[in-house]
Amino acid sequence: MNFKMAESIRMLSKNTVKFIKSLHQKKFRNQEQKFFVEGEKSVVEVLNSDFRLDLLVATDSFFEKYKSLIGKSGVQVILATQNQLETLGQYQSNDSALAVVHMKTNSAFDFPKGNxxxxxxxxxxxxxxxxxxxxxxxxxxxxxxxxxxxxxxxxxxxxxxxxxxxxxxxxxxxxxxxxxxxxxxxxxxxxxxxxxxxxxxxxxxxxxxxxxxxxxxxxxxxxxxxxxxxxxxxxxxxxxxxxxxxxxxxxxxxxxxxx
Amino acid sequence: MNFKMAESIRMLSKNTVKFIKSLHQKKFRNQEQKFFVEGEKSVVEVLNSDFRLDLLVATDSFFEKYKSLIGKSGVQVILATQNQLETLGQYQSNDSALAVVHMKTNSAFDFPKGNxxxxxxxxxxxxxxxxxxxxxxxxxxxxxxxxxxxxxxxxxxxxxxxxxxxxxxxxxxxxxxxxxxxxxxxxxxxxxxxxxxxxxxxxxxxxxxxxxxxxxxxxxxxxxxxxxxxxxxxxxxxxxxxxxxxxxxxxxxxxxxxx
Structure with missing residues (x-):
């Protein structure tokens, strides 16, 4: 673990819990221009995408497994238990991670010729x-x-x-x-x-x-x-x-x- | 409403509630050889099918709307409110009916040639x-x-x-x-x-x-x-x-x- 990353790891605060829970509602997602992504597969996909992450709540085991991918993203990491993760999101079972992600600006595209x-x-x-x-x-x-x-x-x-x-x-x-x-x-x-x-x-x-x-x-x-x-x-x-x-x-x- | 039908209408008892709730579990469905069907469309389909109904829990309005279909089936009818219906089944919203239905005997079939x-x-x-x-x-x-x-x-x-x-x-x-x-x-x-x-x-x-x-x-x-x-x-x-x-x-x- 490099120094930069160590610095960015912190524990889950009440304010963060409140903030993530607010993102269940469209109104707050639009206000913050952020949304959340849950579960191992989806969080890994978003880490590998060009979406910009705001923060990552992860279990120890997810963090260890994807350390280098997480490091490359430079995202702020919050360590949490499975129980904590499950109260944040909508998954009944989540032993991996939840990422808060910035929305992209979506503008109208031209019709893609031939498709x-x-x-x-x-x-x-x-x-x-x-x-x-x-x-x-x-x-x-x-x-x-x-x-x-x-x-x-x-x-x-x-x-x-x-x-x-x-x-x-x-x-x-x-x-x-x-x-x-x-x-x-x-x-x-x-x-x-x-x-x-x-x-x-x-x-x-x-x-x-x-x-x-x-x-x-x-x-x-x-x-x-x-x-x-x-x-x-x-x-x-x-x-x-x-x-x-x-x-x-x-x-x-x-x-x-x-x- | 004919006499036979009038006789068969009764109110929802605690035992019936308990019985229907048990049918959420496979073990009790198999034991009773019965299952339940919820919602207007599905209940109407099962009334029109060759499945044999054990009992029908219905709101006044469902009963009025499908009186003749229900009468033809000869099923025992229990009148209930929307709230009562919703505690019986798994629908978040059910303003129509729930039917308890006998399972059919399923035996192996021959391969249907050409299909x-x-x-x-x-x-x-x-x-x-x-x-x-x-x-x-x-x-x-x-x-x-x-x-x-x-x-x-x-x-x-x-x-x-x-x-x-x-x-x-x-x-x-x-x-x-x-x-x-x-x-x-x-x-x-x-x-x-x-x-x-x-x-x-x-x-x-x-x-x-x-x-x-x-x-x-x-x-x-x-x-x-x-x-x-x-x-x-x-x-x-x-x-x-x-x-x-x-x-x-x-x-x-x-x-x-x-x-």
Whole structure:
């Protein structure tokens, strides 16, 4: 352990506990421009990413295991017990670490020519949003755009269910209608009465647009959908979960993409 | 309201509360050979299915709305408030109903020629199992077979996340290795180093085999896998959730199925 690091190790104070607990709420995350990341895999991913860490609460064993990675980051380290960690975050069991991380400035991006963007119209469930981010990362779709009513990207459950993929995507919140009009690319919207995605031909690029868990894509946005697409059903289930449907559309669209 | 029904309406007793709460545990579900179903959609699905109901705890408004369906089933009805319902089950919010239902006898089925069976090797998370049942139902894959360590089909979270699809599938728990040997059909196992499913050709039939959330398919079962298959990744996520992967494989296999 080098001198600089030794200096930066301290114990968990009441104020720090209060501060981290406040980050469960969107209001305080936005005010502080910080969020938190829990668990070994996600904390290691964020240490390896270009996110800037504010502080790291870790058990002795996590600290020993990742000493050099932590040292390189220069982050302030607070040692804590597993019990302490578990009261800070939302994990039922966390024997490794919790990192407080600075948000990045997210600004609108241009449409990535020859690829896809995932658009989400009021996907409210944080678990769904996190799972969709992981799917996007799997399929190399690095750009996502969300309606203002979509779940908060920095919600702890979003971060958790993205399994580290949140470090590798770009996103912004916007009036989707205006964005799609400006981009002027095909908008493939998921509907129950669209074209069977198994019967589609080659695709060049476009937006894969998914709607709200209960109501689907809003009528207002439907007006800018250029192609309604449907996942063929062969049984009796009425619908698929929005994250499942996103995965199936990404898989088909990547298969159909002209390279 | 007819006489028979009026007679069968009663209030929630302490014993009934205790009984329903015991059904949260697998041990008591197996002992009683009963399980419970919560929420409007799922309870309506089970009322419309061939499952036999033991009793129905319902709010006034659910009872009024589905009076004729409930009457047809002949089930004993207990009226309760929303608060009472919420203490019985696991839903945070339940303003409709909870049904106690008799388990069905599940016995091994023959392989359904020309179709698929989903096999699960130690899928432990009840949410994943329920989601997979919903996916199977969407794709018309009515038959599932589970290793003994797979989550319990009648776990309340499985029932909840299947969104009513649990009423429409057949399943049994078994030594998968022995079953697959006996069936003597192709076993398509999901691996990270198998054949790209986008490059596969027509398929006749077979088992779609998915592994445990952390460890994948066990070495023992790997020995009876005839074809290792892989979902192509284009980004940096290390893996996909098992329910997501099941959906993508079902979608590809149904697309490739020779009819």
């Amino acid at each position: 896809f963007v995932i658009g989400l119209d009021d996907v409210r469930d944080p678990g769904n949003l996190g799972t969709i981010i992981r799917i996007a990362d799997w399929y190399g779709i690095k750009n996502l755009v969300f309606s203002d009513q979509t779940a908060d990207f920095y919600n702890p459950k979003v971060i958790q269910s993205s399994m580290g993929s949140f470090t590798r995507v770009n996103f912004f919140y916007a009036d989707l209608k205006a964005v799609f009009k400006q981009w002027n690319v095909p908008v493939y919207g998921a509907f129950l009465n669209g074209k069977n995605v198994h019967q589609m031909n080659q695709i060049q690029e476009g937006v894969i647009l998914m709607g709200n868990e209960s109501n689907g894509i809003s009528t207002e946005l439907e007006a800018v959908v250029t192609d309604k697409v449907t996942i063929p059903g062969f049984g009796e289930a009425e619908s698929l979960n929005v994250a499942i449907a996103t995965a199936i559309l990404c898989d088909n669209f990547k298969r159909l993409l002209v390279r | 698929f069976v989903i096999g699960l090797d130690d899928v432990r998370d009840p949410g994943n199992l329920g989601t997979i049942i919903r996916i199977a139902d969407w794709y018309g894959i009515k038959n599932l077979v589970f290793s003994d360590q797979t989550a319990d089909f009648y776990n309340p979270k499985v029932i909840q996340s299947s969104m009513g699809s649990f009423t429409r599938v057949n399943f049994f728990y078994a030594d998968l290795k022995a079953v697959f040997k006996q069936w003597n059909v192709p076993v398509y196992g999901a691996f990270l180093n198998g054949k790209n499913v986008h490059q596969m050709n027509q398929i006749q039939e077979g088992v779609i085999l998915m592994g445990n959330e952390s460890n994948g398919i066990s070495t023992e079962l790997e020995a009876v896998v005839t074809d290792k298959v892989t979902i192509p990744g284009f980004g940096e996520a290390e893996s996909l959730n098992v329910a997501i992967a099941t959906a993508i494989l079902c979608d590809n296999f149904k697309r490739l199925l020779v009819r």
